[in-house]
Amino acid sequence: MSDTDKAAVEAFRRDVVEPSRTSLVIVDFWAEWCGPCKQLTPVIEKVCAGYASKGVKLVKINVDENKFIAAQFRVQSIPTVYAVFQGQPVADLSQARTEGQLKQYLDQLLAQLPVASDEKAQLEEIAPLIAMGEELLAGGEHERALSVFQQIAQMVPDNADVASGEARALVALARLDEAEAVLAALPADVAKDQAIDRARAAIALARDAKPVADLTGVEARVAADPDDQEARFELAGGLMANGDRDRAAEEYLEMIRRDRGWNDGAARAQLLKLFEATGLEDPWVAAQRRKLSQILFS
Incomplete structure (x- = not known):
């Protein structure tokens, strides 16, 4: 040589x-x-x-x-x-x-391949912070969750999980226009992420929701006529708007059991939005999916 x-x-x-x-x-x-x-x-x-x-x-x-x-x-x-x-x-x-x-x-x-990168190192660094933000959000500490996600966003702009958390925290605070602005500012490739779909579903649910101070009246309508799908749909929406997702899911499932095709499958559509907004990997969603399957295939 x-x-x-x-x-x-x-x-x-x-x-x-x-x-x-x-x-x-x-x-x-x-x-x-x-x-x-x-x-x-x-x-x-x-x-x-x-x-x-x-x-x-x-x-x-x-x-x-x-x-x-x-x-x-x-x-x-x-x-x-x-x-x-x-x-x-x-x-x-x-x-x-x-x-x-x-x-x-x-x-x-x-x-x-196990390629080392600045990006991977940074993602490992922010993972506990994202988990903290999600925990605060799930615990109802929406302002603190928003603050955490906004701070992470300064460290890693255009991260799907962070943007999703920030948008969902804004939704919880009824700041829907700001939540939509967070998602609209994302690059096209990030906007396709499943985490962003979750945030969009949360915004859509919030847009549809109409908080009801007193559900007694609509509950009475449902009790008087259990087949009144319109009243039950209104009840489920009110429960969802008031933050009672368990009872809201129960009402949507009951609607599907009684008449799954009512209003072009509106109950199922709302239920699926709720699943997506909660997170498709969430144990609660898995349990509700099993209930839905039992109804659809019974």
Whole structure:
């Protein structure tokens, strides 16, 4: 091995192998005379820069100046792009020629590999704070929950779980326009998250809800005629608006049992909104889903 090759190997070890112990290193083999390389380079550089906080690092290798390294990777044409992790190639990204394609590859790799990143470290740091905010919100301490979520939002803007918590705290405080503004300000990819769907459902329920100071009258109507779906629907909405989700769910379930198709399935639609607003993984939702299934399939 020539001195030139030795120097190239040492540079590769320093720039690629060592960083790949914890990072995902994208190795781009290129040359000055390569037209397609010039088209692909800006795409790779832009995407890798955007993924830097996720633990992605870009290393460009000129094949004319590093023939030995190119030979080791069996590079037969350029551009050739490999993803390297823990010293080993883990994917050939050469077919990715657009931002969307490259991001899809990187997302798949990052989901599978234990890549260290600033983003992961930050998420681990805020997880207990998010849990605190959710606990305060569940315990009815809405102002404190809002304060916690707003403070976390300053640390990690555009985080779906944080934005959802902030919006739901605002809903609990009857500040619906502000809750909608929080969600409207999110980037499109974050706005698709399931946590944001939960916040939207909470806003929709709050918009529909009409707090009733005294439910005695509507309760009497239901007692007088148990098949009065309109009265029972009004009762369920009033219970929901007053914060009694258990009884509200009971009334919606009873409506479905009596006439599941009433008003185009309005009771079921409201119940599903309630499930989504509560959180689909919540044990309470699981219990209510079982009740719904028993009614639908009995």
